Every structure is written in structure tokens, then in C-alpha cells.
Amino acid sequence: MDAYDRITRNAAEVVTDEEARALADAPDGKRAYVGYEPSGVLHVGHMLTANKLIELQDEGFEVVVLLADVHAYLNGKGTFAEIRDTATRMQEQFVAYGLDPDRTEFVLGSEYQLDEEYVLDLHSLELETSLSRAERAMAEIAGDDTATVAHAVYPLMQALDIVYLDVDLAIGGMEQRKVHMLARDTLPSIDASAPTCLHTPLIADLTTGVGKMSSSGGLSISMEDSGADIAKKVEKAYCPPTADPDPTDNGEERENPVLQLFEYHVFPRFSEVVVERPDQYGGNLTYGSYDALETDLESGELHPADAKGALATCLNDLIAPGRERIRSDHD
């Protein structure tokens, strides 16, 4: 694998491929970032992009985590005091998860987003952008909530963050792609260059494999889950013996969320996965790559129930340090 392959590994898309190749070939001093609205505790969505940051740190990137307090406020996540408190806790959870605190710059949005220069650049972008474009960019982030003026300002601020944090690579889940496209189109109007973007896939709903896993509604796995909670949720997961299940009767696309969790959460963090099986069922299986595990599930060599057991153990190992952190905060 060369630097480009390592940077783009497990990405759903990069915009553009040529830019990502140029970045891979560029010397040190490259900066990448992800922004998170402080809200609740870390869940698998946060962890997926954090995995990419950990990989990029190993690739020599400087990594910035934006704790987007102003964005959370604009998206109705609570009072400023509550959001800042959550931001502190999320930072601790990210470190417990594996982001090296000595090599990660944690920035609170309000540290610079209320400065005059930023606000004037924001107003300049507001002049350049139609309301309908801003609304479309926000649709997947704000959900079904009635669009507000705050929701129209939000994506423009996200675009400006790329300039003010001076990053070369903007990372986010696929739900961020329209905001990033807006950033690429509008930033040249304030003489800033269009950012290269990398989007991570969305994990499917755990029990159906249809639509995306969400922390609001449906089953999600978070840092608050006990080992038993994780085992129970994974046990209920949809896992046919194939990576490409048939669509539903309504034609909805279906994924195998158990395989997705192995691919995007487990293998990026573990060099080897052991599936424990009693000797009478063939004994333990050891996998050094996602592909080998997928092949065995498809051939029937690996039973979904055994795969789920190993998945629950690995997810619990990833979550345990953050869970301890949350518990000691409560004590």
C-alpha cells in the first residue's frame, strides 16, 4: 500500500482523487480535520471518523478536532454552557478512544468563530450563497427539523472553518458531503482555495441493514454501553452470510452492518481478530484482514453467530477506556 492508498483506505469517496494523490505526495506539515457538534457521548459515527484521524496521524498529518460548540448551538443542541461542558467530556472520550493528546489539536469553535474577521468573512459568504443551496447542504445534518436561519448560516461557518483552521483535508461522514461541496464552490469567492475532502461511509441500521445507523432512534453503539449492552445489540444485528444482501421487497438497499463494523471499526484498530469457537465446531479462527473474514462468512466457514461474538468483544475493547472515563466523571 502506498501513501495514497493508506490515506484513502475505507473512504466512501474523496473529492477529488487527483487532489488526494497530490496531498499524499506532499511533504510534511499536512493538516486534516474533523468537526463534531458536542452532543451526548461518543458513538460509532464519531469513532469511524476518529479512526481515519488516527490513521492520518500515523501517516504524518497534523490532526485537528474541532469541537463545534457554535454549530451545536445553531443546531439546537442546548445552551452554550451545556454544550461547552459536553465538549470537555467529548475531548476526554476521544483521547480515551486513542487520539494521542500530544499530537491532536483540540479547538473549540467559539475560540475564533466570534472574531470580527471571521464574522465579516461569514457575511461575505452569505452574500454569495442562495438560501436553497444552504438548506440543501444542511438537509442531512439538521434532519427533519424545520429549516431555520441558523441552519442556513451553519454550513457557511463549516466552510469557513476550513480556512481558519488552515487545513488541507476536510473529513466527515457522507452526510457532510453537500456542505463540503458548498465549501468548494464558495470559498474561492473570499480568495481561499477549495479543500480536498474525504468522506467515510455510513454504517447501516443494525437490526435491518436498511438506512443508516443513528443515535436518535434505532440501535446505536455508544461509549456508555456496557459489555453486556454491546453483546445484546450485536446479537440482534442483521447478518446474512453475505456482504451484499438482497434489497428488501420495497427495493431498499440493504447492507450487512456486522461486516461493516468489522471493516470500518475493528480492522483499522486491531491487526488480528480471533473468533473463538469450541473445538467441536472447528476451534478458534484467526483473521489478519477484513477480506479474509468476509470470505469465510460468505463460504459458510464462519457462522454469523461466531462472527457476532468476536465483534462484540472487539467493540467492547475499543469502548472500555472511554466508558471508564465517563464513569469516573459521574463519580
Ligand code: IYR
Ligand atoms: N456538521 C458536523 C459538525 C461540524 C463539522 C465541521 I468539518 C465543522 O467545521 C463544523 C461543524 C456535524 O454534523 O456534526
